[in-house]
Amino acid sequence: MLEVFTWLADWLIYGLGGLDPESKLGTSLHFFVEDTTKIFALLVVMIYLIALARASLDLERVRHYIQQRHRLAGYGLGAGFGAITPFCSCSSIPLFLGFTSAGIPLGITMAFLFTSPIINEVAVIMLWSLLGWEFTLVYIAIGMVVGIGGGMILDLLKGERWLKDFAAKAYQQATEAPQDDEPTPEAPRLTLKDRHLFARDELKEIVGRIWKWVIIGVGLGAALHGFVPDGWFADNLGSGQWWNVPGAVLAGLPLYSNATAVIPVMESLILKGLPVGTTLAFCMSTVAASFPEFIMLKQVMQWRLLATIFVILLANFMIVGWLINLLSPWLFSEILT
């Protein structure tokens, strides 16, 4: 079904445009047209459908649900809801405090916040259309592992010691006087029309926010695709030495971006022979460890906690990168050949 977009790009660039399929400009433009049209078409359809389905999911209910479960299950749920709950990063602080003041452990709240930027419907749709479902599943698994693992380590270190005073107090009060008897917040009763209105607004909001990132990302990916020779990474950066992964994580740090812009770049990097684990480490570091986000969390955390979280995240990215590089001959036989 998705070949339509290849044909469209063939027709537009090689047919109408008369560009040579062998030329650098031709390949770049073809890549750009094929990917942007494909991504936008899929995004519009899928965001709408997903929004229809999750119109009744709100943070109060998510919080209540997590609160009711055993702590160990909490990490998985935290990361899982982080992936599926619609959530704008400007709500990080209120969400953090809302969870904390309900007595949800710091690690579970952070599992939510770690996973949230890495996995979301836009990222999944783009990965699926560009790199296939196997890769998408691995990506989702990694995002969950980074979130769950990060949260657990944080609790093992008793990170809540280093919350700002008012947040620590709120957490303590909640754990001393658990509000178990609080009724489950009722699911809002939504008609199909309500859901449609919600989905329409979500679609407008999300596409309005990300369209330029899609274009920037695909543009960069296209440039890499056309102008960097095949195998360049393997020839120049080495292929799979141990230091590649930490190098990629560090390189990704100053680049503050979201998953939308990074995924098309990832596609090109992988096609050009950068090992998958290294690419993923780079991507996670760009998306999930962003300075603006950290500065925001400073409002509720002491520096010590921020630094700890930062180190945990970076270590997680590296471990994931190494692990995937090690396993990739078995995982991605299809894309790599």
Add this chain to the structure above:
Amino acid sequence: MKKIEVLGTGCKKCVNTAEQIQAVAGELGIDVEVEKVTDPAAIMGYKVMSTPGVAIDGTLVHSGSVPDRGKIETLLKA
């Protein structure tokens, strides 16, 4: 006079919300004082998890989105 607080950590939506409320109040001729609340502890006090939130005279009346015109009118007239 109604005291209106817009709760949010300073994103664009919160600014929009404050402006919209100010504008609608002006048109309806309702006397309001709009204040942007960015202090996390204060926002926590209202138990808001998704911003922007709106509180009128100390009671939370809306959260999670920029309220549309109709909603603002209802809130201001209430």
